Amino acid sequence: MKPRDENKINEIYKATLNLVKASGLAGITMQMVAKEAGIATGTLYIYFKNKEALINALFDVCIRSSASTFFSNYDPAQPFKIGFHTIWLNIVHRRVTHFNESIFIEQCFHSPFIDEESKVRLRKIFEPLLHLIERGKKEHLIKDIDTTWLLSLMVGAINEIAKRTMYYHIKLTSEILEANFQLCWDGIKA
Amino acid sequence: MKPRDENKINEIYKATLNLVKASGLAGITMQMVAKEAGIATGTLYIYFKNKEALINALFDVCIRSSASTFFSNYDPAQPFKIGFHTIWLNIVHRRVTHFNESIFIEQCFHSPFIDEESKVRLRKIFEPLLHLIERGKKEHLIKDIDTTWLLSLMVGAINEIAKRTMYYHIKLTSEILEANFQLCWDGIKA
DNA sequence: AAGTTAAATGAATAATTATTCAGTTAAAAG
DNA sequence: CTTTTAACTGAATAATTATTCATTTAACTT
Numbered sequence: 512m513k514p515r516d517e518n519k520i521n522e523i524y525k526a527t528l529n530l531v532k533a534s535g536l537a538g539i540t541m542q543m544v545a546k547e548a549g550i551a552t553g554t555l556y557i558y559f560k561n562k563e564a565l566i567n568a569l570f571d572v573c574i575r576s577s578a579s580t581f582f583s584n585y586d587p588a589q590p591f592k593i594g595f596h597t598i599w600l601n602i603v604h605r606r607v608t609h610f611n612e613s614i615f616i617e618q619c620f621h622s623p624f625i626d627e628e629s630k631v632r633l634r635k636i637f638e639p640l641l642h643l644i645e646r647g648k649k650e651h652l653i654k655d656i657d658t659t660w661l662l663s664l665m666v667g668a669i670n671e672i673a674k675r676t677m678y679y680h681i682k683l684t685s686e687i688l689e690a691n692f693q694l695c696w697d698g699i700k701a
Numbered sequence: 702m703k704p705r706d707e708n709k710i711n712e713i714y715k716a717t718l719n720l721v722k723a724s725g726l727a728g729i730t731m732q733m734v735a736k737e738a739g740i741a742t743g744t745l746y747i748y749f750k751n752k753e754a755l756i757n758a759l760f761d762v763c764i765r766s767s768a769s770t771f772f773s774n775y776d777p778a779q780p781f782k783i784g785f786h787t788i789w790l791n792i793v794h795r796r797v798t799h800f801n802e803s804i805f806i807e808q809c810f811h812s813p814f815i816d817e818e819s820k821v822r823l824r825k826i827f828e829p830l831l832h833l834i835e836r837g838k839k840e841h842l843i844k845d846i847d848t849t850w851l852l853s854l855m856v857g858a859i860n861e862i863a864k865r866t867m868y869y870h871i872k873l874t875s876e877i878l879e880a881n882f883q884l885c886w887d888g889i890k891a
Numbered sequence: 892a893a894g895t896t897a898a899a900t901g902a903a904t905a906a907t908t909a910t911t912c913a914g915t916t917a918a919a920a921g
Numbered sequence: 922c923t924t925t926t927a928a929c930t931g932a933a934t935a936a937t938t939a940t941t942c943a944t945t946t947a948a949c950t951t
Contacts, residue, residue, distance in 0.1 A: 512898085513897050513949075515897085531811070535811040540937085614811050621721070623725065654883075660881050664881075664885070666861055672850070703916080703919080743911075896948090898948095910933105910936085911934070917927095
């Protein structure tokens with residue numbers, strides 16, 4: 512028998528992400544995805560039951576691989592600011608290097624494909640960060656206001672940094688990164 | 702002759718915004734829009750040439766009405782921080798009270814409907830804010846880094862505040878608003 | 892090397908959705 | 922009150938897009 516070319520799934524994912532970045536979830540068709548992935552339309556349906564299944568599987572993959580990068584090199588035993596800086600940098604890096612993934616996740620959040628359960632799963636991947644913020648409050652290093660607002664500043668700013676970086680083709684030097692981290696830090700620090 | 706019910710256009714816009722908030726640009730059909738607006742499908746085509754025209758017209762309306770609120774009560778003659786606070790509050794207020802509009806604009810930005818020209822027009826509405834930021838830098842009140850990053854923190858955080866407020870059904874008291882403004886201000890201040 | 896099995900193809904079909912249009916209604920003009 | 926005109930309707934049609942399937946291809950097994 513002929514084995515599946517497992518790499519084909521990655522090609523399909525890559526194609527989908529690129530197309531969604533270019534023209535949104537509303538702008539993709541299965542034919543476009545197949546063509547972009549360099550396969551026949553019918554082949555898509557060997558790997559995915561239907562369009563919804565493709566989008567959901569990709570959403571899941573995006574969440575999982577994002578999560579794995581957000582906390583790499585993060586050691587809860589280190590001082591708060593070190594840990595916070597590590598995670599901040601990781602998220603910025605991911606958002607910029609996987610910009611089409613960021614757009615895809617954003618689009619999925621308001622789409623007919625993704626159910627409430629998946630949205631909850633997306634929120635869950637930020638939990639370690641949530642705990643770190645709580646710790647920072649206990650150590651009186653950051654402001655004692657509801658964690659959701661501290662996260663708003665951090666995550667919201669990061670999303671916007673990624674968008675501007677990509678839209679305006681900016682090269683993120685470490686000077687720029689540190690300046691942006693400083694903005695965030697000055698905002699949340701006690 | 703029978704005159705056009707000009708209010709119908711608003712119903713169509715409202716219907717579109719509500720549907721897009723619920724299931725994204727990818728999730729709407731002209732039939733759904735018509736039904737939600739309480740009119741026949743054919744009637745839609747009296748007011749809009751086609752789907753693309755509807756989306757584009759609505760995008761334009763959203764941009765224009767947003768712009769008009771962002772700078773209401775803003776007087777460039779006032780001290781920097783007062784002006785900045787006014788605009789900050791205006792944008793937060795607009796994003797929350799017109800949340801479906803915010804989602805619509807976000808979705809349009811990566812869609813097959815909106816052209817580059819409209820995107821530029823969207824960026825233009827922030828220009829008075831851009832000038833205010835430049836002024837703040839000249840007066841040494843805020844950090845001397847590229848305006849785009851100062852805006853990232855402000856606008857990014859605001860977008861995230863609006864999302865969390867709506868997703869978690871939070872009531873924005875003036876205490877919460879002021880605490881959030883403080884986060885932003887501490888971030889950008891010199 | 893022949894046989895077997897599943898992947899791969901892409902044109903055909905099914906399903907969905909955009910758009911039209913013949914008929915109906917309602918407001919305004921005369 | 923009648924006529925006129927354009928809005929309005931929603932079923933019919935056109936266009937697009939998802940999905941299937943008969944056929945071909947390629948890899949593995951014996």
